[in-house]
Amino acid sequence: MQINKQQVGHRIHELRITANLSMAELASAVGLAGKSTINDWEKGRTLANAERMEKLAVFFKVPVNYIRYGSLTDYVTTVFKETGLNHSEFNVLLWEFVDLTTTNPDVLSSDVFTPTAHSEQDQLQQTKIATALITPTINYAINQIVPAVVRHFESDNSTYPEPDEVIQAGCYVYRHRIQIVRRTFTGKYNRIVRLLDNVDLYEKLQPDDDYKRYLNQTTTPQKNTSNGFSLDEKYQIQMNKLITDFHQQLNKINAAYQAELAALEQSGPKSAAN
The missing domain is CATH 1.10.260.40 (lambda repressor-like DNA-binding domains)
Structure with missing residues (x-):
């Protein structure tokens, strides 16, 4: 290094x-x-x-x-930031951990990773916004595993491990943490939200000719009728409403959880002092 x-x-x-x-x-x-x-x-x-x-x-x-x-902590952190982010397995595990733990939907937005601006000035602005979102997220995810990795190597502080050893230890800790986080409320909430975000609720509900023709032909191929699109649209609207209502209710539950969690964190030191 x-x-x-x-x-x-x-x-x-x-x-x-x-x-x-x-x-x-x-x-x-x-x-x-x-x-x-x-x-x-x-x-x-x-x-x-x-x-x-x-x-x-x-x-x-x-x-x-x-x-x-x-310090060994400084060394491990630097290895993760300078080398780990370019290591395929470490990078995938880091973002899986982020996916399970972040509650900010903008962090994982495709717009962040796929700039759409045309002018150089707009591209620079998008880069600044992306950096402001992504850098703290990466730092948080890395800081979550550094103590465990340091404990793994701290028996011999005189000889620091090679970067590859540090990255492999980081991958091991991430895999273990991911298994745990997937079972938590936040992990399950974020997994559900990601699934819902992948469903484009309002795509192609407009009377597109090719779309209508496909539905009319495949839904009622043997009948002299052209109501396939109308039937599909009717039930898509119902499904979309159900998903939207579910998403809103899920967000309310998460907001209540986050509020209680914040209150618990604020009262923790006071309770310990008493």
Whole structure:
């Protein structure tokens, strides 16, 4: 995984300040002639080589991977964001988890993933809107599994796992979480809503000639009548009303659940304090 020089420099700076050392003192401790190299490291202009990195780690009594990548939590999170999103299985599982846990229909809207704007300015605006919706959703989904993956590897913080190992562990946690979430109220609610959203309730109810001809011929092929379209339309209207009413009632139940959940979360710390 690529090392971020700016972040490495920030960590070296923080370690030095915490140890109450000047740049010159740190330079002397790791065998450098002067403070200019330390300054370049901290500014993110250059990166310490492997030998100097090891000396920094020994001096500050931290794992060398902490200087390179940050904490194990930081490392795992970065692997998921930089590599996991391009990994086919991880990406599919992440969005299945999102599909089960998000209550924002705009997040999974096809418009978000298939821009329809024609002008460059409109495309940029759509990209900003999509990013504003998708990025927090991805971050939330990743943050949900990071602690479990970190616990899996934290017995040896000195040697961070390879990115492929981290991604495989993430896939395992997602599969397990998905099995659980599918059984919850929110999981079942979102699965039903997705199914309903896939039914275009008002498609082709207009008297389209080809549509009418098809229904009139296939519904009553042996009879001298042309009421197939009318019959189909009559029962589609009834079905659509039933689905619409069901959807509205389902949304009311979910709103009540969300309200009680919010109240429970607000009262939780107070109850614990008492």
